Structure formats: C-alpha cells, structure tokens
Amino acid sequence: MMQKSTIRVLLAGAAIATVLAGCGARDKAPAAQPQVAPSVAHSSGNAGSSAEPQAPQSKPQAPQPKTASVHTYFGDENGTGLVVKQTTITYASDSDKYGAALKALQHPGDSKAVSLFDGFTFKSVKLESGKLYLDLKLDDQARTGSEAEELTLQALQKTLFQFPEVAEIYVTVDGAKVDSLMGHMDLPYPIKRSQ
Amino acid sequence: MKRLWVGAGLLLGMLALPQVAMAAGGATTQLFLNGKPLAAEVPPRIISGNTLVPVRIIAENLGAKVGWDDRTKQVTVTSGATKLVLTIDKPEVAVGDKTEQLEVAPTIVEGNTMLPVRFVAEKLGLKVTWDELTRSVFLYKKSSGTAAADSGANGGTSGAGGSAAAGAGAAGSTGANAGAGTAGGTAAGGASAGVAHAAEPDPDSKPGIVQAIDFTGDRLTIKTNGVTTKPNLFHLSGPERLVLDVPYAVLDEALKAKLNGTVGEIAVQHPLAQKIRFSNYSSDPPTARIIIDLKGRAELVPVEAKQLQPGQFAYDLKLAKYLVVIDAGHGGKDSGAISVTGKMEKTFNLAMATKVSELLRKEPLIEVQMTRSDDTFVELDDRVAFANTRNADLFLSIHGNKYTASSTGTETYYYRDESLDFAKTIHKHLVPATGFADRGVRQEPFRVVKGTTMPGILVEVGYLSNKNDEKKMFDEAFQNQVAASLVAGIKDYLNIQ
Numbered sequence: 001m002m003q004k005s006t007i008r009v010l011l012a013g014a015a016i017a018t019v020l021a022g023c024g025a026r027d028k029a030p031a032a033q034p035q036v037a038p039s040v041a042h043s044s045g046n047a048g049s050s051a052e053p054q055a056p057q058s059k060p061q062a063p064q065p066k067t068a069s070v071h072t073y074f075g076d077e078n079g080t081g082l083v084v085k086q087t088t089i090t091y092a093s094d095s096d097k098y099g100a101a102l103k104a105l106q107h108p109g110d111s112k113a114v115s116l117f118d119g120f121t122f123k124s125v126k127l128e129s130g131k132l133y134l135d136l137k138l139d140d141q142a143r144t145g146s147e148a149e150e151l152t153l154q155a156l157q158k159t160l161f162q163f164p165e166v167a168e169i170y171v172t173v174d175g176a177k178v179d180s181l182m183g184h185m186d187l188p189y190p191i192k193r194s195q
Numbered sequence: 196m197k198r199l200w201v202g203a204g205l206l207l208g209m210l211a212l213p214q215v216a217m218a219a220g221g222a223t224t225q226l227f228l229n230g231k232p233l234a235a236e237v238p239p240r241i242i243s244g245n246t247l248v249p250v251r252i253i254a255e256n257l258g259a260k261v262g263w264d265d266r267t268k269q270v271t272v273t274s275g276a277t278k279l280v281l282t283i284d285k286p287e288v289a290v291g292d293k294t295e296q297l298e299v300a301p302t303i304v305e306g307n308t309m310l311p312v313r314f315v316a317e318k319l320g321l322k323v324t325w326d327e328l329t330r331s332v333f334l335y336k337k338s339s340g341t342a343a344a345d346s347g348a349n350g351g352t353s354g355a356g357g358s359a360a361a362g363a364g365a366a367g368s369t370g371a372n373a374g375a376g377t378a379g380g381t382a383a384g385g386a387s388a389g390v391a392h393a394a395e396p397d398p399d400s401k402p403g404i405v406q407a408i409d410f411t412g413d414r415l416t417i418k419t420n421g422v423t424t425k426p427n428l429f430h431l432s433g434p435e436r437l438v439l440d441v442p443y444a445v446l447d448e449a450l451k452a453k454l455n456g457t458v459g460e461i462a463v464q465h466p467l468a469q470k471i472r473f474s475n476y477s478s479d480p481p482t483a484r485i486i487i488d489l490k491g492r493a494e495l496v497p498v499e500a501k502q503l504q505p506g507q508f509a510y511d512l513k514l515a516k517y518l519v520v521i522d523a524g525h526g527g528k529d530s531g532a533i534s535v536t537g538k539m540e541k542t543f544n545l546a547m548a549t550k551v552s553e554l555l556r557k558e559p560l561i562e563v564q565m566t567r568s569d570d571t572f573v574e575l576d577d578r579v580a581f582a583n584t585r586n587a588d589l590f591l592s593i594h595g596n597k598y599t600a601s602s603t604g605t606e607t608y609y610y611r612d613e614s615l616d617f618a619k620t621i622h623k624h625l626v627p628a629t630g631f632a633d634r635g636v637r638q639e640p641f642r643v644v645k646g647t648t649m650p651g652i653l654v655e656v657g658y659l660s661n662k663n664d665e666k667k668m669f670d671e672a673f674q675n676q677v678a679a680s681l682v683a684g685i686k687d688y689l690n691i692q
C-alpha cells in the first residue's frame with residue numbers, strides 16, 4: 001500500500017504549520033497537514049515565539065553578527081519522512097542568511113535526525129529579486145537512494161521557502177543546469193513554490 | 196484579424212486537449228486512412244449520424260492547412276486550389292466562392308474544434324466510407340499515376356517493382372501526402388505506410404479479385420488474381436482481432452456464395468484464433484476484408500513473397516511477444532550511490548539488469564530491451580522515451596539504495612495507479628529472494644516511473660550503505676537469485692507459465 005512520508009515536528013508552536021503548508025514539495029496528492037506535537041526543542045533559542053525567521057533587533061551600525069531562528073529539515077531515522085527542528089543561525093549580513101540556513105542542514109544535532117546534505121558544498125548562494133541562485137557541489141558520498149533524494153529536495157525547498165522573499169530556487173551543480181540531482185527525481189529549473 | 200496557422204503547430208496545443216469522446220453507442224469510433232488507424236488523442240464523435248473529428252486530424256493527416264480566426268470563430272481549410280471556410284455552430288460552409296450546407300455544424304467539444312470529416316475529406320478529394328461492423332470511418336487518399344497499380348499486379352514477386360512504385364507515388368503526390376507517413380499508428384507488419392499509400396490503385400481500373408482464403412497450420416494465405424496490392428494489416432482490440440484489408444479488390448463468386456448476409460465465416464482450430472471472417476466491406480473503393488478473431492495476443496508475420504505463388508499473400512499467426520524494458524539506473528558520469536566499501540551503484544544496477552535481461556531472452560513470449568547495456572550515462576527523460584516510443588508493455592528500473600549504515604531492506608516504487616499491481620507482484624517475488632527486510636511498495640514521483648506510459652516500477656534491491664546488504668548485493672549467487680525473482684515477477688504479472 002501507499003505509504004506517505006510523514007513529517008514529524010519536534011517543536012512547539014502552531015504557527016509552524018502555516019509555514020509548512022505553503023511549501024508542499026510532494027508532486028502528488030496533497031500531503032497531510034504536518035502534525036504539530038509539543039516536544040523538545042533542538043535549540044535553546046526562541047522556540048515557540050514565532051515561526052517566521054526573524055533577526056533580533058540589531059543595533060544600527062554595529063558590525064556584530066546577526067542571528068535568526070529558522071526551521072531546519074532532516075531525514076527521519078527510517079528514511080521515509082522529514083524531521084523539522086528550530087535552529088538559531090548566525091550570519092554576517094542578510095545576504096548570508098540563506099547559506100547559513102543551508103549549512104545548518106548538515107548538523108542534525110542528534111542521532112534521531114539524519115543530515116540529507118552530507119557531501120554537499122553550497123558553493124554559492126545568492127538572492128536576486130526573489131530568485132535564489134544556488135550552486136552545489138556533490139561529493140561521492142552525497143549521492144543517496146531514490147527516496148532520500150526526494151527527501152533532500154523537500155528539505156531544500158522547505159528550508160529556503162520559509163523565507164517569504166524567496167520566490168524561486170535556481171539550482172545548478174558545478175555551475176551547470178542538471179536534469180536530476182542524483183538520478184531519480186526531476187530537478188526543476190527553477191523550483192517554484194507550488195512544486 | 197488574428198490568424199494562426201495550425202499547420203505551423205501554433206494552435207494545436209490548445210486544440211488538442213486530451214479527452215475521451217465516445218460514439219453514441221458507447222463504442223469508440225475509429226478513423227483509418229488508407230487502412231491504417233489514425234492515432235488521435237481525441238476520438239471521433241458522432242452527432243446526428245455525422246462523424247466529427249478534431250481539426251488536428253485534418254491538419255496532420257490529410258495534409259491540409261488549417262487556420263483559425265478567434266474573432267469570427269471560423270476555420271479555414273486549404274489544400275491546393277480547394278478552400279473551405281467553416282464557422283463554429285453554423286451549417287453554412289464557403290467552398291471557394293460558393294456556399295454549401297452541412298448536416299451538422301462544426302462545434303467545439305471540451306476545447307477541441309470538431310469538423311465533419313466526410314464533408315471536409317470529400318472536398319479534399321478523399322473517398323470516405325463507414326463500416327458498421329467495426330464502427331470505423333475509412334478515408335482513402337487517391338494517388339496519382341497507374342504505375343503503382345501495375346506494379347501491384349506483380350503481386351510482390353518483384354520487390355524492386357514495389358519500391359519503385361513507392362518512389363513514383365511520392366514524386367507525383369501533392370503536399371496532401373505528407374501526413375501519411377505519420378499516420379502509421381499501430382499498423383502491424385506488412386502495412387508499411389509509404390508503400391501502402393503509393394500503391395493505391397487508380398479507381399478507374401478493374402478491381403482485383405480475392406479467389407481464396409485458406410488457413411492451414413499457422414498460415415493464412417490469400418489467393419488473388421494478382422491485380423491487387425499488398426493487404427493493409429492492422430490490429431484492433433476489445434475484442435482482440437487482426438484485420439487485413441485487401442485494397443481495391445472484391446471477393447470472387449465462390450467466396451461471395453459463402454456469405455451469410457454480408458459476412459462469411461471460416462472455422463479454424465488454432466490455439467490463438469477463434470475464427471476467420473471475410474466480407475466485401477466496402478464497394479467504394481472496393482475493398483475485401485479478412486478478420487481473424489483472436490483468443491488472445493497474437494500477430495501476423497508476413498511471409499516473404501519469393502516463397503509464394505504470384506498473386507498470393509501469406510501470414511503466419513504467432514503469439515505476440517511482450518516488450519519489457521529493463522533500466523539499469525545511473526551510468527557513465529552518474530555513479531549513483533557509493534557503497535560502504537566504495538563500490539558504485541551503477542555497477543550493481545548494470546550487473547542486475549544484464550542478468551534479468553539474459554533470463555528474459557530465454558522466454559519465448561517476451562522481448563527484452565535495455566535502456567543501457569554498458570557503462571553509459573542516459574538522461575532520465577531518454578530512459579522514459581526509450582520505453583514509450585517502443586510502446587513497451589512493462590518498464591522495470593533497477594537500483595541500489597543508500598541512507599544510513601543501519602538502513603536495510605527492499606523497496607518497490609511506483610507512481611501511476613496503473614503500475615500498482617505490477618509493483619505488488621514484483622515485490623512479492625523480490626523480497627523473499629533478497630532475504631532483506633520488507634520495506635514495502637511505495638508511491639513516489641521518480642522520473643522514470645512517472646513519465647513512462649506502461650506499468651512502470653523502480654526497485655531498490657537493498658542498501659549499499661549497509662554492510663550486510665552490500666556484501667550480498669555484490670555476490671554473484673545473490674544477484675542470480677534476485678534476477679530470477681524479478682523474472683518470475685514479470686512472468687507472474689503477465690500470466691506467463
């Protein structure tokens with residue numbers, strides 16, 4: 001029988017559901033609304049305050065790094081669904097925020113979550129008027145099985161589309177467009193929010 | 196005035212919305228050009244006894260240029276000196292500078308502009324007949340020159356004559372013939388589009404005569420007086436039957452005497468055939484029809500002309516093979532996953548696909564083709580196109596999985612609902628053969644199972660990231676066992692003993 005991937009939300013705060021609902025990655029029947037179950041927050045940051053990424057009030061002209069609380073997505077232990085966590089990222093300027101969020105995907109922080117981006121290098125991450133250009137490098141160990149590739153694409157989209165200013169994602173590998181990231185799934189160019 | 200030329204393909208996309216239109220009686224009406232079915236995604240419709248077909252058929256197969264004026268809702272059909280202007284929902288048609296009345300006005304059905312085919316085809320110089328037996332509309336394009344008919348009189352004893360006629364027909368033809376080559380559709384063997392078309396005889400000459408129809412052993416032999424050309428062979432399903440139309444020919448008196456009404460029957464004892472029927476199904480142009488009613492999947496393989504008497508045509512009735520496409524995942528620059536000991540997924544996939552294909556080649560009812568048979572890179576869309584253009588019956592993609600070191604087990608993926616039974620059947624055989632954990636039949640939009648048009652699945656045999664799974668997956672005996680299970684699953688699904 002058909003098994004739908006499940007999304008476990010290890011975090012309090014119902015507002016998260018709104019964020020997730022806007023970026024359903026599945027190219028099939030609408031995924032079930034993610035369950036929002038109170039649980040242990042991964043970060044000690046602003047869990048439960050707001051789902052929207054937010055930079056704490058930065059002091060004008062102060063060159064010190066900014067921080068934001070963002071959602072990060074990992075594979076579950078079974079490899080059939082995503083685990084979402086809240087993570088505080090630190091970055092120098094606003095344009096570095098997306099790269100910082102992506103790098104956080106490589107640090108699941110506990111053994112129940114699996115990084116879907118091991119072996120990935122985020123070579124360049126640029127946002128230009130709603131278009132996020134992401135150039136990747138994939139090491140040998142980055143290539144996974146078919147289902148994990150699907151989860152990887154979901155995690156990538158959910159992570160980047162949580163930022164309302166990101167409308168489309170233009171993914172390249174070593175500077176070139178590719179039909180597929182790992183040889184199982186389509187890689188649309190661009191990836192749009194509806195996909 | 197905004198005018199889009201359909202011939203240029205601009206309007207086609209808009210007009211060719213997929214839909215299933217049914218004839219009044221519930222059976223789908225089929226359309227044939229010179230005996231060959233026209234592949235239309237929108238079947239013809241019958242309205243008040245008139246068959247309406249999508250404008251695409253006219254543009255692509257009858258060689259006419261079709262224009263559309265959105266403001267006036269007018270369709271302009273032009274071919275040579277003939278110009279027709281039809282208006283949606285209006286029975287008046289401008290034919291050159293005259294006006295004629297249609298029995299049924301052109302209409303738009305769910306986005307498709309539908310034109311009355313008989314009226315338009317006849318104005319374009321085609322013959323149109325209706326066959327109640329098969330609920331089919333037959334269009335006949337006349338070709339120029341009697342050279343083709345003369346070569347037909349040689350009855351295929353001269354291969355050189357046949358191809359020369361084809362050349363002459365093409366040379367003498369107008370643009371109206373351009374569509375014929377693409378109209379082949381599912382026409383089986385023997386009915387090569389170009390030759391059949393070019394050999395269309397001059398309607399003013401005397402028709403050929405079908406003297407005898409014989410079925411002995413597996414062989415169907417049609418004896419003619421040598422005036423007719425090679426029969427057009429095609430396949431109809433629901434129920435399964437093979438049809439041979441002998442163009443420009445009539446049954447002789449002895450055969451006519453055996454008709455019960457309009458159709459005669461020949462009883463046969465054959466594992467694949469129920470009976471043979473024959474008729475003079477059309478008198479304009481005269482065409483004799485022979486139908487083999489089948490018990491299951493079968494095909495007619497033409498017998499070479501040099502083995503036959505002049506004027507004879509013969510076919511051997513054989514089981515139709517299933518075409519199974521085996522897809523070894525990844526390849527070339529795409530290594531796929533790297534295993535726990537550094538081996539490549541693409542190597543495992545190719546070894547498995549090769550073993551499966553070798554076993555399938557021993558199956559008399561199965562033809563197998565591989566999307567890659569060596570270490571080359573093939574785009575996902577090319578794998579899909581490989582299976583779709585060959586009209587394969589089944590598609591099986593073989594992969595090795597990777598996740599965490601503790602992940603283990605076998606998975607079978609499908610995407611389209613029509614693939615679910617195939618996925619379940621394969622999985623049932625595969626899991627015991629791997630001995631790994633059963634991780635289920637799952638639905639995911641992987642490109643190759645999403646894009647293929649036949650039952651298509653992807654198996655993840657086991658986890659290359661798991662020490663135990665990986666060790667077995669590169670073991671020869673394990674691979675043979677798994678290959679045998681996939682073949683058993685394919686045969687199970689196809690109901691082959």
Ligand SMILES: [Zn+2]
Pocket residue numbers: 144145146183184524525531532540594595
């Ligand atoms: Zn793979």
